[in-house]
Amino acid sequence: MAVHDDCKLKFLELKAKRNHRFIVFKIEEKIQQVIVEKVGGPDESYDDFASSMPADECRYAVYDFDFTTNENCQKSKIFFIAWAPDTSRVRSKMLYASSKDRFKRELDGIQVELQATDPSEMSLDIIRGRAL
Numbered sequence: 001m002a003v004h005d006d007c008k009l010k011f012l013e014l015k016a017k018r019n020h021r022f023i024v025f026k027i028e029e030k031i032q033q034v035i036v037e038k039v040g041g042p043d044e045s046y047d048d049f050a051s052s053m054p055a056d057e058c059r060y061a062v063y064d065f066d067f068t069t070n071e072n073c074q075k076s077k078i079f080f081i082a083w084a085p086d087t088s089r090v091r092s093k094m095l096y097a098s099s100k101d102r103f104k105r106e107l108d109g110i111q112v113e114l115q116a117t118d119p120s121e122m123s124l125d126i127i128r129g130r131a132l
Contacts (some may be wrong), residue, residue: 002033002034003106010036014064015109016079022049025060025103027095034060034103046124053119056087058096060103062110067131077131080110086117121132 003070007025014020022040028032033034040054049063052095069075082100104110112130118124 004033004035006036011107022063024052028087053083058088059090061082077111082115
């Protein structure tokens with residue numbers, strides 16, 4: 001599975017320059033390559049991110065989560081989310097599952113990984129809980 005250079009480029013922009021809130025990646029099956037499907041601006045909310053995940057197709061996503069610790073410190077963590085809804089095709093789920101580790105290695109700086117099969121498994125409360 002190839003990874004388009006744009007994937008790494010956008011991820012570096014999110015990590016270093018913080019000019020994206022999230023990135024949604026998809027596997028283009030015809031060319032066997034991971035590509036960028038959508039980029040969310042720094043002012044977009046978690047709801048904007050959650051609504052960009054298709055209801056019946058797998059995706060990878062990266063989300064830059066800003067939060068305040070119990071000690072009142074501002075922090076941020078980069079989440080990698082493997083989205084594989086139950087309604088997606090079995091072949092698609094297998095393809096995303098088998099390519100995940102290889103793709104994740106290309107994105108240096110991911111701090112937390114989540115697997116989600118429906119929106120409740122990647123709710124803001126779960127993200128917040130995993131970040132602290």
